[in-house]
Amino acid sequence: GEATVYRRPRRGDLAQRLGVVQQGRTLSVSIDADRTATVAEGSKLPAGLLTTWDETTSRLHPYEQTVLSDDPMAYWPLNRIRRHRAVRDLTQHGCDGHASGAWPTELPSALPTGSLKQQGIASRGSYFNGESYVESYRKPPVDLRSGFTIESWARVLSEPEYQALFASRWVLESNTEREQCFGFTLYAGQNGKWQFWTGSGAYGANWDQLHADAAIAVGRWTHVVATFEPDAIQDAPLTQVAGQARLIVEGRLVGSAKHALSLEDFEWPARIGAAEFVPKSLTSWLFRGELRDVALYDHVLPPSRIRVHTERGRTES
Numbered sequence: 001g002e003a004t005v006y007r008r009p010r011r012g013d014l015a016q017r018l019g020v021v022q023q024g025r026t027l028s029v030s031i032d033a034d035r036t037a038t039v040a041e042g043s044k045l046p047a048g049l050l051t052t053w054d055e056t057t058s059r060l061h062p063y064e065q066t067v068l069s070d071d072p073m074a075y076w077p078l079n080r081i082r083r084h085r086a087v088r089d090l091t092q093h094g095c096d097g098h099a100s101g102a103w104p105t106e107l108p109s110a111l112p113t114g115s116l117k118q119q120g121i122a123s124r125g126s127y128f129n130g131e132s133y134v135e136s137y138r139k140p141p142v143d144l145r146s147g148f149t150i151e152s153w154a155r156v157l158s159e160p161e162y163q164a165l166f167a168s169r170w171v172l173e174s175n176t177e178r179e180q181c182f183g184f185t186l187y188a189g190q191n192g193k194w195q196f197w198t199g200s201g202a203y204g205a206n207w208d209q210l211h212a213d214a215a216i217a218v219g220r221w222t223h224v225v226a227t228f229e230p231d232a233i234q235d236a237p238l239t240q241v242a243g244q245a246r247l248i249v250e251g252r253l254v255g256s257a258k259h260a261l262s263l264e265d266f267e268w269p270a271r272i273g274a275a276e277f278v279p280k281s282l283t284s285w286l287f288r289g290e291l292r293d294v295a296l297y298d299h300v301l302p303p304s305r306i307r308v309h310t311e312r313g314r315t316e317s
Helices: 053-058 060-068 303-315
Strands: 004-005 016-022 027-031 037-041 074-076 097-101 126-129 132-136 148-156 163-172 180-188 191-197 210-215 222-230 238-247 252-262 270-272 288-297
Touching: 004 027, 016 027, 016 037, 053 060, 060 074, 060 288, 060 303, 126 303, 148 163, 148 180, 148 303, 163 288, 180 222, 180 252, 191 222, 191 238, 191 252, 210 238, 222 303, 270 288
Parallel strands: none
Antiparallel strands: 004 016, 027 037, 074 288, 097 132, 126 288, 132 270, 148 222, 148 288, 163 180, 163 270, 180 191, 191 210, 210 252, 222 238, 238 252
């Protein structure tokens, strides 16, 4: 195709058309001291200009390249999040988000021991203060019938309580006989263990919960993964899909159980560091600690690739 280039309009003046750039051609514009625009066609590209997505990914952090090579649906590295600013989805699938709540303006001066560099991890990610979270502008459109994977690097900095690493969920008529639970949550749980919750959407049924078999190492960076692998799908219309839910921590399977997830889908939010809105409060189950490299896949990531992410995430700097 082609692109038409205009000069930004000034007060009292219309935008000035500067030229048309055909596919594979270049056009440069320079502004001199008296604000006159000089247009040159067929000029050379500026040094260092990125022209393809492959060129862009070649300059990413090695761990980011590892995650992208497994084709995530959405991937938020969470590098240096700032209040009121966009949080990018590195896949270019349109799941960018924004930082909400009382976002900290800077990292606390004295975090517990177990820093990134002490653990051989690059200084990336962001601090969540228990009053802040990230919400995607659009919920990633995962098809539960093909399974999914959610992963994150997390460092919990508080005593055991419910803290959501990632949630895409909703509850209708909570604590009633007609309660319905939809979606899923990856938690640091109140029992001091990693947890994976899913909702079947059945009336009166609470969350199906899967708990890890070992305690969370507070203050230590940990790679946490949850997967859902559906059973064979029948041709008949379904309202829910059954399958195997699994929790993998540091590359090791720490829990597995049969779960059922509702296939009913509507626009409940997707959040990092929090779950859904609740009455009388901004949101719920807020995370306190550090998070980085949260990725959501619309397929089940094989154990071998999960182990690669664990190893490379801990060693690449």
